Amino acid sequence: MTHTTSHVFRQPFRSLEEFAEMISYHLHCPVTIEDANHQLLAYSTHGDGADEARISTIISRRVPEKLINRFWKDGIIPTLNQTRQPVRVPEIPEFGLGSRVAVSIWKHEEVLGYIWVSDDQQRLLDAELELLKDAAATAKKELLKRSRQRKKTHQSRQELLWQLLLGEHTEKIKSEQHLAQVQADETVYISLLVFDEQNEESKRQIDYMVQASYPDTIPLFLWDDRQLVCLVKAEKDVDRHQFLRKLTGKLQERFVIKQKESCCGSYVQGFDSISKSYQEALRILALKKRFPEELDTAHVYQDLGVFKYVEQLDRSNHVHPGIGLIQQYDAKQGTQLYETLVVFLKRDGNMNEVAKLLHVHANTLTYRVKRLESIGSFSLKDPLQRMGLYLDIIMMEP
Template identity: 80%
Template structure:
């Protein structure tokens, strides 16, 4: 094949499918065209040249998640996102993937999509590799049109999610939910992730991850400053903690994105209860901000423990008088009894752990406990006294 055939792609074509067939004709190999999130846009006929991975991609209209993960681990997708040159992809037998050559479709510094050529039956020549680069340049305009359409769809779905979060249900919400593949009685929950970074590049990385690997699980999401708010389908996510671990783990593994906080509201059945799950998630974040040490590992509502009731307690709560007596004693005697009390309550009376943190012997700590109980007129062995004192300390920090 000569270099003059590079002009073959300058002729008009009626659809991406026709363009995929055109590329396949000149390269003599099956071709697929994907968007930047690995959704299948078009594919050529393949005769007997289809492997298992190609068939699976065509049936589901996107690249299987396990294959996307493997491409990331093998450095294939990072390479495609960094160069305009075609990238050779070796065979991966366990996933039924024959050898490939892939090239990115670029607009300035943004990847719009990819062209994949299955060449496991007939390896591409260097001249055909150059031809593939021309095909990627020609595909840019078609993918730009699709990109604009999808951005508009994403904007309308952000507005839909805000309606659900705020409990504002219009008459047309049923049809909008249907288009977003959400049934009115689907079990769902709201998840919120807070990130330290909020630049546009980081956001694009995160959105790529959601659209490429979580489209079925997270049909709707939006940004509220540095907070990523997701509507999560419960069907494929039985454990909210595992969901958060998987999502944040993959983001950090692939993009080194710093995630600050994460939490989930309760499971709810039906879109009319989504605002309840959202309010719970917001409440968790609010409490984690006020009590960062105590609630460091709290990610769902049940993790809050007694902190669930902090806002329900009266502002005029009567603090145990023994606390002020202990503070006065510390001021006059130069002791650290109040610090000891705080640690004992936070560590649930674990004497060895508290002694280690205070750098004192357990016998010394035992003496301090007796002084605390004597001065404060309470018993740290009594669950009622201990819980009451702990709530008092929480309210003092409110």
Template identity: 80%
Template sequence: MTQTTSHVFRQPFRSLEEFAEMVSYYLHCPVTIEDANHQLLAYSTHGDGADKARISTIISRRVPEKLINRFWKDGIIPTLNQTREPVRVPEIKEFDLGSRVAVSIWKHQEVLGYIWVSDHLQKLTDTDLLLLKEAAATAKQELLKLSRQRKQTHKSRTELLWQLILGDESEQIHSELHLAQMQPDERVFVSLFVFEEQDEEARRHIDYMLQASYQDTIPLFLWDEHQLVCLVKADGVQSRHYFLKKLTGQLQERFVIKQKESCSGSYVAGFHHISESYQEAKQILSLKKRYPEELDTAHTFSDLGVFKYIDQIPQGTKVHPGIERIVEYDKKQGTQLYETLVLFLKKDGNTNEVAKQLHVHVNTLTYRIKRLESIGRFLLKDPAQRMGLYLDLLLSRK
């Protein structure tokens, strides 16, 4: 057992690896040091006492995502991000994780990283916990150096993504893809997430999650005001819909962040086409803003249906004159035939659904449809005419 807590770590060390070994020597337990995004920075030797969770972390150089998620659900990471005291982490058998003690490394109000001590073979004493706090204070300077380096790298990655989504095809782009660990012909897509107004702390939370849990899937991301732009590796997701649902769900679960919209552009192969996926995603957002009710569940271009053609219709195209006749008839007679027409077209002619929403009998609706056809001089049973009228209604709202 340790007998002193008097500045034992305030001695020269050449690297974080050497420091990790020093901490392990005084605490008699295996030690790992991570950055704020759970990337492994250094670790001590561990003899025969390592559990599978530690070995997996060392092999992949980062904490497994499923374990990070569990730590969030169990309140471990939120606690570490709020206190400077060591936090005891109980055994999690399903992940073969023995008991641990963790402590955060702080600079003012910012967490720079964590020190984890595997104490399942020998529990840390109160004196050991004081030593662990001292170790965290000593490690701060080394992590500050790494933090400055990584902020510069993040800036470079942000600039790289701007170049990619804006269609810059210079040779320099090709040589810088290594920043994102991407191949020139890799299959990717662009996703956009729109949030309500966020402060810097909320953005840091989102950045943290992307770097901690999605590093292999989202190699590049940036903020454009309240919009988050993500470049996503296609091989890392089951589908675009699943990806959007999973990421937005985790953001809301962990950070209670209010998100307004999300969408994804098409899959593209090669960095030369990334701008195409980005422009497509922007078009989806634009249409969702113009037609929020109709496109509430649309998240990809294929979800848009007929709306994907709305911007291709020439300006000045005349709508069916029968629509104006129905509007005029409603004004003179005090009827609601236009409302019935709109709902009938939205429901694609499903009379039961329309009657239910209008709170009328199907027979009453059948009479109204006959009046609509008579006044408008169109045939609602004809799919082509019905689709044309629906487009006309949309055009009248442009």
């Protein structure tokens, strides 16, 4: 047990690395110091007290993703983000993690980082836990300085992404391309997530998740009102649908935050083409907003099907005259043939599904289809005519 008073950490230190060594010396345990996104900032020498998780963190300069996920599931990170008291972390043998004690480093209501102590070989006592709290208070000044520098860098990255999204090609962009952490010939795409009204706390949580869980996959991101815009590196075994499912799943799992819409632009190579992927993603969102039911499951351009051509169609084009005749017939007879036609076309002529949606017997639906063909003078069995009628109805919708 240590007999040192808490004032021991009030003495000056030349670097965060030296401070980590100071903590380790007085607590007799290996120490690591991380920022709020679990990037490794400093660590002490460890002698024989290093487990697999510590070594992996030091080598990669950040906490392994599998451990971050486990800490969230076990409630460790949520607890650290709510208390200024040291938190005991039991060992996780399958991840090579020995027992730990962790404490958050706070500036007012913001978590700047964490101090982790490996006490697998020598369990910290109450007096040493008090020392650890004092160490966190002392580290605040140094982490605050690094936090400000990180925020400046993040702001520069946001400005760079805006320029890439807008297709600007200036000398400044060329000189700052290293901020994107993307090679000129690397395949990337733009992802857009639209959320309900977000306050600053919700945005901060989402920013944390992106930076902590996707530091290599999402090198640049920014907020455009309620829209999160991400520059994403293409992964070999993960397509765009899988990426969106994983990203939105983590948001819901960790923060109970749900997005309204999500989509991805096309794969592109080269900084000059990023704006193309962005514009394509915006078009997908616009079409999903206009046709929410039809495009509910559309998340990439290929999912749009025939809706890819809607913007190219002229609303003034002549609509099939049969549609008008059916609407006139309904108005005179009080029937619902036009509704039947719309549902029939939207369900691609699936008679069983259409009958269920309209709550009619199959024989009744068969009769209605024949009446539609007779009044409208078209064939609903002909795929070309059926597609033409579908496009006409799409263009008639507001």
